[in-house]
Amino acid sequence: RAKNIITSALSIDEFFRISQCKSAKEMWDTLQDTHEGTSDVKRSRKHTFIREYELLRMNHGESISDFQKRFTHLINHLVDLARKFEVEELNLKVL
Template structure:
């Protein structure tokens, strides 16, 4: 969804990540939030990004998901709630990442598995790891694929390794 929102307007995504822009003014007591009638055109435009973000988020949800976040005032609060609900806390993410790393380390082609199914499984695993912040070099991934293929692929693996072009 982040890509979709960024494509609409990067400032809308910024409102989700960093919270709404709140126009402030200085008075004798320090800083205070401006009433919306005092906002300049630029302040109104910047504050509008949060409203647009809330509209996009709430319009994209099922009724159950909508009720889960409808009490929040900002798009950031809504997004954070959805993230924790669907992705878990940082501890859950860390645990999931460690589990996926172990799965990556022990990844092998299954007996009788087609190369297409093997590639789908591998790509699926890599995409999950990338989503959780793991970075891969192209050469590392190519080497991993070669190491994971079963014996029936050994001649092709040897030919590829001898060509020394794994990028």
């Protein structure tokens, strides 16, 4: 039943990606690795985003609005990768 639920929600390309899987768990794990990456990929992405956060500065000629969008986008990526922030830390970073 779980296999049917998973396959009914997929595009044709995603269906072909998991069509040879034997169990719902194998299907799920394959889809998760495809869309989120393996734990090594996640760790690498997290380190890249942390480094970008540490070096984040407003670019010459960049509007405050554009900087805020870039900042928010970066923070959202880090939060998705389980990085936690205190509100005070974020406020100080923007200043």
